[in-house]
Amino acid sequence: MRKLRELEVAHPIHTQVLLESLLLAPLLVGDLNSGSSTFFDRRLLGSIAHKGDSLELNYRQKLGHLYEDALSYLLENADGDIPIDVLGTGVQIFNENKITQGELDYLLKVGEKIIHLELAVKFYLIYEQDGQIKFPGPDPRDDWDSKLSRLESHQLKMASSEHGRKFLREMHGVDEVEVQHLIYGKIFDHLSEIETREIKVLPRAVSDQIQTYPWIYISQWNDYLDCDEARFIPKHLWLVTNAQFSKDSLETLSMVKKNEYLISIAEYNCCLMIWSQKYESSIFLVPDHWPEIL
Numbered sequence: 001m002r003k004l005r006e007l008e009v010a011h012p013i014h015t016q017v018l019l020e021s022l023l024l025a026p027l028l029v030g031d032l033n034s035g036s037s038t039f040f041d042r043r044l045l046g047s048i049a050h051k052g053d054s055l056e057l058n059y060r061q062k063l064g065h066l067y068e069d070a071l072s073y074l075l076e077n078a079d080g081d082i083p084i085d086v087l088g089t090g091v092q093i094f095n096e097n098k099i100t101q102g103e104l105d106y107l108l109k110v111g112e113k114i115i116h117l118e119l120a121v122k123f124y125l126i127y128e129q130d131g132q133i134k135f136p137g138p139d140p141r142d143d144w145d146s147k148l149s150r151l152e153s154h155q156l157k158m159a160s161s162e163h164g165r166k167f168l169r170e171m172h173g174v175d176e177v178e179v180q181h182l183i184y185g186k187i188f189d190h191l192s193e194i195e196t197r198e199i200k201v202l203p204r205a206v207s208d209q210i211q212t213y214p215w216i217y218i219s220q221w222n223d224y225l226d227c228d229e230a231r232f233i234p235k236h237l238w239l240v241t242n243a244q245f246s247k248d249s250l251e252t253l254s255m256v257k258k259n260e261y262l263i264s265i266a267e268y269n270c271c272l273m274i275w276s277q278k279y280e281s282s283i284f285l286v287p288d289h290w291p292e293i294l
Contacts, residue, residue, distance in 0.1 A: 004256065004260065004261070004264040007256070008235060009234065011252035013252055015056075017244060017249055018070055019074065023074065025244075027207060028122065028183045028184055028187075029181070029206060029207060032152065032205060036152050037156045038178075038179075038181075040115070040182050044110065045079075059236055063236065064121060067119065068089070068105065072086065083111065084109070084110050087114075088106070088107040093158055101161065102154060104116045104117075104118075106118075107172070116179050116180070117181065118179070119181070120181070120184070122137065122183070123137060123187075123238060124144045124185070124187055124203060125284065126189040126201055127291055136291045140290065144206075145204065151181075185239070187210060191279075214279065215285075217287070217290070218265050219288050229258060230275060231256070232256045232274060233253060233273040237273075238273055245275065265285060271286050272285045
């Protein structure tokens with residue numbers, strides 16, 4: 001019996017698809033109503049996503065770090081109309097006692113502007129309980145409201161904090177920094193709700209242009225999927241939209257039997273993503289006890 005984690009491998013096509021996702025995938029969040037940040041204009045990156053044949057990414061690292069490396073490549077090789085200079089990535093901000101207060105994902109000079117750019121790639125599921133709608137992640141200890149609050153109250157304010165301003169003034173001679181973000185991700189609704197819901201349900205601040213994708217409990221496989229196997233989507237491709245999955249890219253995904261998914265979810269207490277030929281969509285398979293803590 002194969003371990004599905006052994007299938008978390010990258011094909012050369014995957015790097016190109018990943019770069020295209022960063023350039024073209026719908027953003028989960030546009031401008032924030034709080035006024036704390038605006039979204040970064042990806043047109044500044046130009047067409048470099050289609051020139052990444054030589055890029056080698058470390059697919060064994062955490063998803064967030066993988067996408068940070070991919071975005072760094074796009075920023076460093078941007079060929080848009082306005083020049084982009086990457087002044088720093090993962091810039092640590094310390095207090096007077098050398099204790100880390102936080103970090104800036106990217107510090108950029110775009111034309112004459114200095115920009116603190118934050119990147120996030122997140123996935124959340126719509127879950128109804130006792131008449132209330134919640135938005136937990138695949139790991140339910142992570143939820144959208146907590147993530148957004150942390151982003152608005154801490155990460156997006158780091159450059160304007162006392163220690164952030166001191167660092168930027170001393171290290172870069174900068175007094176004014178514009179804060180921008182790129183927040184990617186997907187929202188999943190139970191497949192039965194997607195088929196019947198009259199009004200789209202989305203978390204606070206999420207763009208109403210975002211598509212919702214289906215999720216089902218693993219025990220509901222036979223109820224919704226007319227097959228005994230499905231292609232396994234590795235985590236580094238979770239962000240890829242349905243439209244991006246071409247015939248060539250789908251053929252790089254391993255075909256896995258239903259029983260293998262059952263065993264893997266039971267063993268690792270994890271959510272997995274598959275490609276459903278029936279729905280022509282990626283689908284989250286969720287443990288039956290979710291959203292209890294995994």
